[in-house]
Amino acid sequence: xxxxxxxxxxxxxxxAGCGVRPSAVITGAPAPTGPANAVVLYFLSGGxxxxxxxxxxGELPPVSPVDLLAAGPDESERERHxxxxxxxxxxxxxxxxxxxxxxxxxSVGVTGLSARAVDQIVCTARDSLGGGAQITLRGEGxxxxxxxxxxxx
Numbered sequence: 001x002x003x004x005x006x007x008x009x010x011x012x013x014x015x016a017g018c019g020v021r022p023s024a025v026i027t028g029a030p031a032p033t034g035p036a037n038a039v040v041l042y043f044l045s046g047g048x049x050x051x052x053x054x055x056x057x058g059e060l061p062p063v064s065p066v067d068l069l070a071a072g073p074d075e076s077e078r079e080r081h082x083x084x085x086x087x088x089x090x091x092x093x094x095x096x097x098x099x100x101x102x103x104x105x106x107s108v109g110v111t112g113l114s115a116r117a118v119d120q121i122v123c124t125a126r127d128s129l130g131g132g133a134q135i136t137l138r139g140e141g142x143x144x145x146x147x148x149x150x151x152x153x
Contacts, residue, residue, distance in 0.1 A: 039065045042123040042151070043073055043082035049119045049151060051127075052082060064092040065128040066104070066121055085117040095125075100146045101134030109140035123149035 037056045042049045054074065070090035073082040087108055094105040104125050113121070122135045126149045129135075136145035 039068060040124065040127040041065055041069050042120045042127075042149075043069075043077060043084055044116060044120065045080075045082055047116070049116065049123055050082070051123075051151065052077060064095075065124050066090065066092045066106070069120060069124050084120060085114045086120055087113075087117070090121075092125075095129070098136055098146075101136065102129055103136045103138055103145075106137060106139035109142050110137040110144045111142040113137075113144075118144060118147065119150060122147045123151055 038053050039056055041052050041054055043052050044050070054068065054077070066086075067090075069084060070086045070088060072084050072088070089107065091107040092104060093107055094103075096103050096105075102125070104121070106121075110118070118137065121137065122145075125135050126133060134146035134148055136143060137147070
């Protein structure tokens with residue numbers, strides 16, 4: 001009888017020790033929302049750069065998100081009072097990895113850009129390049145950076 005009790009005790013402790021331990025509810029991040037084919041642009045609202053998800057029809061266009069930013073808000077975005085300080089015609093000529101992040105060469109001089117335009121470009125470039133890389137802007141012989149987006153991505 002004593003041997004059977006010891007076997008039962010041993011079996012009980014082995015079985016109890018190999019299960020999943022109870023825990024509190026573990027929550028995850030919210031499910032992604034928005035269109036499956038979209039681009040993130042940073043427009044201005046009330047003078048501050050804000051993240052805007054722009055749906056794209058069909059495939060991603062051959063232009064960069066910074067080019068879309070320079071084209072300005074579309075009709076829907078204008079209705080929501082989004083604006084831009086990125087000069088019309090600003091285009092990305094090149095993007096290259098650099099030791100401190102990414103160098104983005106623009107079609108305009110970067111020293112003449114307003115602080116808000118720089119924030120818009122840096123944040124938009126950061127999101128399109130996938131992460132927290134620092135961005136150095138070059139254009140017409142001038143350089144700004146390396147810069148970080150002041151807003152969460």
